[in-house]
Amino acid sequence: MLSTSSTASESNPKNFVHYSFKRGSLLETQFGMNTPEITVKDIASKLRISPSTVSRALNGHEDVSPETKEKVLGMARELNYSPNIAARSLRTHRTRTLGLVVPEVSKHFFSNVLSGIQEYASSLNYSIVISQSLESFSMEQNHLQQLVSARADGILISLSNETSHGEHLRKLLERDIPIVMFDRVLEDLPVSKVVVDDHKASFQAVEYLIKTGCKRIAFIGGLSGLYVSKEREAGYRQALTLHGLSIDEQLIVHCNNLNQSPREEVSKLLRLPNPPDAIFCLNDPIAIEAMQVVKEFNLKIPNDISLIGFTNEPTSYYIEPSLTTVSQPAYEMGKTAVSLLIEQLENPKNFQPSTVVLGTRFIIRNSTR
Amino acid sequence: MLSTSSTASESNPKNFVHYSFKRGSLLETQFGMNTPEITVKDIASKLRISPSTVSRALNGHEDVSPETKEKVLGMARELNYSPNIAARSLRTHRTRTLGLVVPEVSKHFFSNVLSGIQEYASSLNYSIVISQSLESFSMEQNHLQQLVSARADGILISLSNETSHGEHLRKLLERDIPIVMFDRVLEDLPVSKVVVDDHKASFQAVEYLIKTGCKRIAFIGGLSGLYVSKEREAGYRQALTLHGLSIDEQLIVHCNNLNQSPREEVSKLLRLPNPPDAIFCLNDPIAIEAMQVVKEFNLKIPNDISLIGFTNEPTSYYIEPSLTTVSQPAYEMGKTAVSLLIEQLENPKNFQPSTVVLGTRFIIRNSTR
DNA sequence: CTGAAAGCGCTAACAG
DNA sequence: CTGTTAGCGCTTTCAG
DSSP, X not given: OEEEEOSSOSSOGGGOOOOOOOOHHHHHHHTTXXXXXXXXXXXXXXXXXXXXXXXXXXXXXXSSOHHHHHHHHHHHHHTTOOOOHHHHHHHHSOOOEEEEEESOTTSHHHHHHHHHHHHHHHXXXXXXXXXXXXXXXXXXXXXXXXXXXXXXXXXXXXXXXTOOOOHXXXXXXXXXXXXXXXXXXXXXXXXXXXXXXXXXXXXXXXXXXXXXXXXXXXEEEOOTTOHHHHHHHHHHHHHHHHTTOOOOGGGEEEOSOTTSOTHHHHHHHHHSSSOOSEEEESSHHHHXXXXXXXXXXXXXXXXXXXXXXXXXXXXXXXXXXXXXXXEOOHHHHHHHHHHHXXXXXXXGGGOOOOEEEEOXXXXXXXXXX | OEEEEOSSOSSOGGGOOOOOOSOHHHHHHHTTOOOOOOOHHHHHHHHTSOHHHHHHHHTTOSSSOHHHHHHHHXXXXXXXXXXXXXXXXXXXXXXXXXXEEEXXXXXXXXXXXXXXXXXXXXXXXXXXXXXXXXXXXXXXXXXXXHHHHTTOSEEEEOOOTTOOOOHHHHHHHHTXXXXXXXXXXXXXXXXXXXXXXXXXXXXXXXXXXXHTTOOSEEEEEOOTTOHHHHHHHHHHHHHHHHTTOOOOGGGEEEOSOTTSOTHXXXXXXXXXXXXXXEEEESSHHHHHHHHHHHHHTTOOTTTTOEEEOSBOOHHHHHBSSOOBEEEOOHHHHHHHHHHHHHHHXXXXXXXXXXXXXXXXXXXXXXXXX
């Protein structure tokens, strides 16, 4: 499975042979003689001025003469100085680090959110420390705790599937750590949020199914505590009601855990005496899995049954038939969330929690009539 | 596009109205009366012992009595203590933070590597700070510099497309900052690496094309400085040579930049007087785009032309026809890379650069005969 | 405009 | 087994 080969010598590195690789500094490392870090003090003594002046020059304070400033900056560059962030945060109580907690980075949606967050944050010189809850409430708690300990200036979070309350977040709020939630949010927390209008988007999707002639429309949701799941279900119910279709609770199912595949639930639906002629799914991965099951039942999409997803993952475009879905602006969501957080951080006085609702796009493809 | 609504009041938050939201601690924030941080000193004075003993107990040193240790741990929990990482790193010169530089996190392969890195690192209490080069050499340099400044204990990197030398990495090495490279590596750097056997995997893929009767096999690579591109091209060339097929340089093309779509290159290939009957692509995204172009030319896959990708992204499974490809163990690659880095960090004495070669799997699907 | 001095919270000698 | 002391590198009063 895993073959190992050494580039440096023919000996197996797993044996930890004590030959040192020829690299100037390694020897130094072995005897604890690391390249000394350049400090403000070094710059100061080279220039025969005080460390405070160096600090002021480096940080662009007004009250320092242009010449000194130039000299300091020059010397800093020359010595390849880089400030010690740890020392700075010890003094300033700020780390310029933001903690991110998502269920799973490898999910397309979240990796795109992350991308937006990372790019925006780094443009403002903030770092992002990332962690994954893997859809577990206790991991979410632990990671949050770790981020507190690392003194993250603020937290960006999209809740795990298992999370149904916000007590762990309230604790951070009590410590004055700003939080911004996105996508998987909790309603009753006094923090800024970035969401899409799940209710409206779902309503629109289900309405489309109705208009194309579907009569028995099923819904596959996630854990019932989850905001997005509740909202999308509500949109679904409203569309049925408004168009005079009765709601059949048999057709509303939930996958309690994303690890536990929706395969079973779809099978059950299809085996019903009066099976659905359309399924509206909480997200694309569920819809894609549903599509596989439907194919196995030898039903034709969309003639026998229509399918709609949510998120617009790349696969939904390429799959056969291509999947009708709701596109969520993941990248923009990340960017918005982090900009809200940084605004709050840099302007705490006039902070007030706000909820930004980003637009979705309904994309009609071939999985619907 | 973006509608904003306030949850807290009807006023528009963009106006920064100075009403404060009702939250106990916000008021305190406004007057600079933050909840005071609990320190070792606090625990010490409550317990009437010295801070050093508290520190020792907290850090699991041997030389502290079980009773004291228990009392300290209990008090720490009671006061909801969390150590100040900044202060600790200032003393220990270690941050337990690892810097990650990837081209783009939103790419499926990299987000999966990240997932492996994150999970393994967090299990050993390391944090991951992430940054993206977006395939630009200068951004790669900048981010590396930022990570140095943040005093990352070590660096994990997969190079940008534009990166053709390792001078920027050598500078870090001179500062004794350990680096581990993965996937997109540079050969001549004395650091640990995690790769797959690109040469062998490509050879195997191209050999398969030959065995299924393809005679004019094209190759679409990336920037020629890139190790993976070179290796995969070499495997391709070797397969042709060994099976007595002549190499037609016209059939070997490169996309200089992943932003610049391979669309054109594929079109050119297909318009050749003697067009290819198979294309081996550097990766799945290129292969998928090639597939679109081939379809537009009304050619049948695999009858008129076979297609092979590399990476095994989810889409390659769902696309029609499904894509023959080489599966790369992204998650495991991340995990291996970070374990190598941590091993080096915690055991610098017997470090020696090693290269771990992970196995690939050739997956035959319907885009080949 | 600049310097001196203090201290952020923690750990590690060193001394008992 | 525990306490005392010093200092990591930086910023920030407070004085000039």
